[in-house]
Amino acid sequence: MRNRVLVTSPSFATPEEAADWVARFHRADELADHGAPLSLADAMELLRREQQANGVRPASVDFTEAKFAMLCRAWPAATYLHRIGAPQVQTYMAKRREQGAAAQTIHHETALLKRLFVVARRNRRLIASPFDDGAVRLPKVRNKRFDHLTREQVESILARIRDAAERQPSWAWQADVVEFLFCTGLRRAELARLRVADIDPFKGTLTVRAKVDDVQTVHLAERTKAIVGRLIAAADPSGYLIPSPVDDPRKAERARANAVTHLFARWKQRLGLKLHGAAHVLRHSFGTELVKVPGLPFALAQRGMRHRTPSMTMRYFHESADEMRAVAEAVARGAAFAQPTGKPQEARRARRPRTTKGAAPTKVGT
Numbered sequence: 135m136r137n138r139v140l141v142t143s144p145s146f147a148t149p150e151e152a153a154d155w156v157a158r159f160h161r162a163d164e165l166a167d168h169g170a171p172l173s174l175a176d177a178m179e180l181l182r183r184e185q186q187a188n189g190v191r192p193a194s195v196d197f198t199e200a201k202f203a204m205l206c207r208a209w210p211a212a213t214y215l216h217r218i219g220a221p222q223v224q225t226y227m228a229k230r231r232e233q234g235a236a237a238q239t240i241h242h243e244t245a246l247l248k249r250l251f252v253v254a255r256r257n258r259r260l261i262a263s264p265f266d267d268g269a270v271r272l273p274k275v276r277n278k279r280f281d282h283l284t285r286e287q288v289e290s291i292l293a294r295i296r297d298a299a300e301r302q303p304s305w306a307w308q309a310d311v312v313e314f315l316f317c318t319g320l321r322r323a324e325l326a327r328l329r330v331a332d333i334d335p336f337k338g339t340l341t342v343r344a345k346v347d348d349v350q351t352v353h354l355a356e357r358t359k360a361i362v363g364r365l366i367a368a369a370d371p372s373g374y375l376i377p378s379p380v381d382d383p384r385k386a387e388r389a390r391a392n393a394v395t396h397l398f399a400r401w402k403q404r405l406g407l408k409l410h411g412a413a414h415v416l417r418h419s420f421g422t423e424l425v426k427v428p429g430l431p432f433a434l435a436q437r438g439m440r441h442r443t444p445s446m447t448m449r450y451f452h453e454s455a456d457e458m459r460a461v462a463e464a465v466a467r468g469a470a471f472a473q474p475t476g477k478p479q480e481a482r483r484a485r486r487p488r489t490t491k492g493a494a495p496t497k498v499g500t
Contacts, residue, residue: 172259175211177250178202180257193323193388201246215254220264223247227273238275245272281409282452283419288316294405307368308397310361311376315394315413317358319420319439322413326390329373330366335359342440350440421450 146152185195208226209218223244230240248270251263264270283291292313299305315325324342332341338359340352354362370377376393378386398413409415425435425447436447 172215172254173212174202174205174209174215174250177215177254177259178211180253181250184253191323191327191387192384193391196384196388198246201243204243205247215251216260216262218247218264220269223264223270237273241273241275244270248272281411281415281418282422282450283409283415285423288313288416288419291401291405291407295401298404307364308401310364311394311397312401312416314358314361314365315398315416316420317355317361318352319417319424320352321417322394323387323391325394326374326376326387328375330369330375331373333362333366335362335366344440352440418450421447422452425450 146155181198182195185198208229209222227240227244230243248263248265251260251265254260255263292309295305295309295312299309311325314320315322318340320328320340320342324344327343328340332343333339334341338354338356340354342350342352344350365375369375372378374390376390378390379393380386380389395412398416401407402409402412411418421435421439424430424438427435432444432447435450436444439447439450441447
């Protein structure tokens, strides 16, 4: 029992192993009670080990390292975690706002600091955190709202790109990338990680890797298979569909993802499109068209977008004023509460009553 919490130990083969675990357990309690001498650098090292064990992608690791470097500007890496309290965290967020940092940037940096405290407590090096009981709240960030295109608008953009490709043949490959993103709904980073070995042209499937080692399968439409064939033919020597502009393997993934972003951003500028967002607009357009398919179960829409929670899929429902007006009219007329139509009760076939095993069936009289 520790702080009114029952702690269950694992099973041990010998009494010596059990005694050693108890000694380390009490040592951890002593450290936690007196403020564990765990610095920011030590906590970050523990987090790095967890990321390596969980198979986090290099791009995500680099993102975490960049936010940790910002934290070290305010607190030296040797600063003990137990000396960082709620007032210090609030002062940090206020200074970052004065420096002109965006709310989302401050949110990411503060969330990393909170995560370091969580890692320290998970390793029994601390028992208190400045984020306990809502003492420090992360800055609220408005969810990104990406514009979406209708199928007709996407077809118009593709036609304009292919018309321009007649003057510049290399642009035909860029048109294939844009069409491939819209027809599959892949994220730009997922496309950057896609290799020729991940494509099964006979089954018409893609093996997509998410941020962590989460492998998912995407099924291709007949229209997309021809595009995939052209992209495979133009793949780089290392097997990636998107060539990398850098040679460093650690930076290659991010460089390929940025190349996809810049590709669509340049076409937005050339075609005079006023859209909020770059390559993710194509995924958002795919999701918007997906949820509009008549009779499509919501679970299939969630699986098609490869979302973990239904709330993520709900972001792709963009109702219009005409649609909401039609809903109001249906409710006013009572159509929304109409009973489903079916066969009349007298026209239905009488059910055969259940019989016990070995008993003679009972005839239904008229």
